[in-house]
Amino acid sequence: MAERTSRADIPSPVAPPDASVEGTDAGAVGDRPDSAVVRDALGVGIAVGLSGFAFGVTSAGSGLTVLQTCALSLLVFTGASQFALVGALAGGGNPFTAAAGAFFLGVRNAFYGLRLSQLLALPRAVRPFAAHWVIDETTAVSLAQRGRRGARIGFTVTGLSLYVLWNLTTLLGAVGAEAIGDTDAWGLDAAGPAVFLALLAPMVRTARERAVAAVAVLLGLGLLPVLPAGVPVLVAGLAVPIVLYGAGLRAQRTTRGNDR
Structure with a gap:
């Protein structure tokens, strides 16, 4: 007599992996094509990177030299904090007060890092370098992806394109501001606040x-x-x-x- 097959003996179909789950690796079902991630990341990097020109102009107009302006973009690399610092200096503020305001604006990046460290799961040797690119734009692009591979690509492409373009346009803006002399006469002193508001408005x-x-x-x-x-x-x-x-x-x- 044939043995009866119970319901428990029938293997249930395996559900496809959920690409939205944090930490999903490459190849997950529903993950976006690499080309689409690169395209979006480049779009963000180029669009925001061009505003480095406004920072260079604003920084030079506030009295900082070209070297000081470029050092801020190279070493600080967080647009809102940089604009806050040079804006306070341009208004005659105390350097320590201006630095404090910039610092508190930059603290948010530490919270971004806590979230991205779990999502990207980068090797320990890479993390100190990647931390320099933890800003609003790289965080937004990374979190918009459905898998870890897409998040890593988005973070890397956004960070690299934005860092290179931001520093290049900062240099051009600072050199150009020194060449034209008084930036207030050209109304370029309003460029920094205008760009800052343009970056902030879509987030509200x-x-x-x-x-x-x-x-x-x-x-x-x-x-x-x-x-x-x-x-x-x-x-x-x-x-x-x-x-x-x-x-x-x-x-x-x-x-x-x-x-x-």
Whole structure:
């Protein structure tokens, strides 16, 4: 008599690997083609890298030499912090205050690094060099990919293209600013803030983010006449806890109202 086959003996079909799971390696189902990742990464790197020209002009206009300007881009390489530093210096701010504001803006990259270290899983020997490229753009491109291979390609191409182009256009902007003399007469002193706002605007999507931006603007502009240059930028950072505290209060009121 033939032995009966139970349901447990029938092998279940193996589900395809989920490419969205963190750490998925190359070849995962649904992973984007390498050419598509490279194209998007180059687009971001070139678009943002060209704004290094504005930084070079702004930095030279604030009194920094070409060598100092290029050193900032080579060694710091975080656009928002660089613009904050030279902007505070241009406004007559204390160098230590300007550096503090730039430092606090750059702290966010440390949190990016915590996320990317798990996603990219780079060899230990490479991590110190890769850390220099952990910025807004490389993080955004890496996190947009579906697998580890795509994330690594996106991070590398974005970082390399942006680093090379940013430093090249920084040099061109600084040399050009020295050649034309007074940048204020040409209105180039507004180039830095304009580029900074252009980079920031697409990131403000939700109502809470818009509230943070609005409170930060009110704090910064309101305190500008009474505080030393550079300090209002630091105080504007309080917009985040202020908005979060207000959101918490509204959530508590809503909960109490539903309980009644």
